[in-house]
């Protein structure tokens with residue numbers, strides 16, 4: 001069964017704007033897929049639909065064989081937990097330590113009072129430290145998140161996703177606010193999660209160059225529809 005499957009998915013926003021138009025898409029376990037397209041093409045709408053940050057208007061989306069469109073309650077929470085998110089703006093708790101930010105990747109597994117009191121287990125502290133080693137930030141464990149550079153903050157976010165240990169990672173323009181060299185570092189860490197941990201990655205990319213460099217498969221979106229789906233080497237200059 002596919003890791004992500006969209007069946008005739010349409011998303012129309014409340015104001016009538018068409019975000020996605022009858023999309024069919026199959027992504028298998030272990031794929032590293034780049035989604036490219038101009039601003040307003042529907043890339044974020046696609047990601048937000050997959051982890052159900054909003055409801056779709058028509059169709060069905062399955063995660064590892066289970067419909068997230070129809071899921072409710074505990075089932076929906078479990079499906080959401082199997083999907084990690086990386087944002088353009090990092091979404092770290094700025095005043096918290098790097099370690100604590102990474103530990104919160106496990107928050108879904110803890111009762112709130114435990115996380116409030118900082119009662120993470122020894123094992124989880126160890127795991128968080130190892131996750132930071134993976135992204136080459138072991139020396140920043142006790143730094144405050146907002147003391148780090150943009151590239152470092154994004155790598156903390158990647159360590160947090162590693163801590164969450166999801167099946168799927170959805171990255172919404174993860175390098176949009178970073179310089180080219182830092183972007184490469186971040187993309188390489190995402191690639192590491194894909195290759196070393198087998199996580200399926202779907203990343204929105206503004207830069208077709210970066211998409212070509214890292215995506216084994218590139219999907220082009222325009223006006224809410226898939227206009228290209230193929231190998232990166234064949235990717236047209238403009239989609």
Ligand code: ADP
Pocket residue numbers: 013014015017018019037038039040041042043044045046
């Ligand atoms: P991209 O991520 O490719 O820039 P989006 O998915 O953000 O594109 O947007 C796709 C279309 O949906 C655009 O026309 C955009 O204006 C519209 N859109 C996005 N979010 C909303 C919203 N919350 N309400 C209404 N329209 C929206």
Ligand code: ADP
Pocket residue numbers: 146147148149150151152182
């Ligand atoms: P990288 O390329 O690894 O992302 P940079 O070259 O941007 O890192 O930053 C180099 C050093 O400067 C880092 O050790 C980082 O901690 C520090 N630094 C960068 N931005 C800030 C900031 N806004 N506040 C404090 N320290 C910063």
